[in-house]
C-alpha cells in the first residue's frame with residue numbers, strides 16, 4: 698500500500714506533501730471556509746459528523762476558520778452505524794467544544810420505506826442512499842434555520858471516482874478538503890492534530906453493515922490516489938502508470954471506468970440545446 702505512494706514520489710508527481718505544504722494547505726482551506734461563510738452573509742456552518750477522517754478533519758479546520766461558535770455539528774446515527782463511529786463523532790464535537798445535536802434518522806428512513814414499500818427495503822444500495830440523502834435534508838433544515846452554510850467533506854479521490862451519493866453527501870455548499878487526495882487528507886489530519894485512531898480507521902460510508910470504501914472500490918486508497926495523480930490528473934499513459942506503480946493494467950482500467958461512469962455526477966443536470 699505505502700509502496701505505490703512511495704513510487705509516485707520517485708516520479709515527481711506531487712502526492713505526498715511536505716510539512717510546509719501541509720501548513721500552506723491548512724491556511725488556504727481555513728481562509729476558504731471563512732470566505733464561503735462571509736460571502737454567503739451566513740452566521741456559521743453546519744457539518745455532519747460521522748466519526749470518519751473526512752468530517753473530523755473538516756471540523757478541525759472549520760473551527761480554526763470560524764471559531765467554536767461558528768460550527769454546528771450533526772451526528773446522525775442510523776441502525777447500520779457502529780457504536781464506535783457514533784461515539785467518536787460525539788467525541789470530536791466535545792474535543793472541539795462545538796454545539797452539536799444527535800439526530801436519529803431511523804424514523805425518517807422507515808417512513809420512506811413505509812410510503813414506497815415495493816422499493817428499497819431489499820436493496821441495500823437504494824436504502825443506503827436514502828440514509829445519505831436524509832442527512833442532506835437535515836443539514837439544510839438546520840442551515841436554513843440558523844443562517845448557516847453546509848460544509849461538505851468530499852475529497853479529490855471520492856470526487857474523481859464518483860464515490861458519493863448524487864444529491865446526498867454531495868449536496869453541500871462547499872467542499873473544503875475537495876482538492877486533497879485521500880492520502881493527503883490523512884497527512885493533513887495528522888498535521889492539524891486529529892488523533893491517530895481517527896486517521897487509522899478504515900474509511901466507511903456506513904450505508905449498510907460491514908461496508909468499507911476500499912472493499913467496495915476494489916482497491917486501496919493509496920493505489921487509487923497514485924493512479925489518479927499519475928494517469929488521470931497527470932501525464933502518465935496507462936502503460937507508464939503500470940510500470941511506475943507496478944500495478945496490474947486492470948487496476949488502471951478500473952479507475953478509468955470509475956472516472957468515466959461518474960462523469961454525470963460532476964455536472965449540472967443537462968437540458969437539450971435551445972432550438
Ligand SMILES: Nc1ncnc2c1ncn2[C@@H]1O[C@H](COP(=O)(O)OP(=O)(O)OC[C@H]2O[C@@H]([n+]3cccc(C(=O)O)c3)[C@H](O)[C@@H]2O)[C@@H](O)[C@H]1O
Nearest residue numbers: 822826829859860861862863865866901902904910913961
Ligand atoms: N449517465 C448518467 N447520466 C445521468 N444520470 C445518471 C447516469 N448514470 C446514473 N445516473 C443517475 O445516478 C443514479 C446513481 O447515482 P447515485 O444515486 O449516487 O448512486 P450510486 O452511484 O449507484 O451509489 C452511490 C455510491 O457512492 C458510494 N458512497 C455514497 C455515499 C457516501 C460514500 C462515502 O464514501 O461516504 C460513498 C456508495 O457506496 C456507492 O458506491 C442513478 O439512479 C441515476 O439516477
Ligand SMILES: Nc1ncnc2c1ncn2[C@@H]1O[C@H](COP(=O)(O)OP(=O)(O)OP(=O)(O)O)[C@@H](O)[C@H]1O
Nearest residue numbers: 745746747749750751752772773850866900901902
Ligand atoms: N452517521 C452520520 N452522521 C452525520 N454525518 C454523517 C454520517 N455518516 C456520514 N455523514 C456525513 O457524510 C460524509 C461522507 O461520509 P464519508 O464516509 O465519505 O466521510 P467520513 O466518514 O468523514 O470519512 P471516512 O471516509 O473515513 O469514512 C461524512 O464526512 C459526514 O459529513
Ligand SMILES: [Mg+2]
Nearest residue numbers: 747749901902
Ligand atoms: Mg465514513
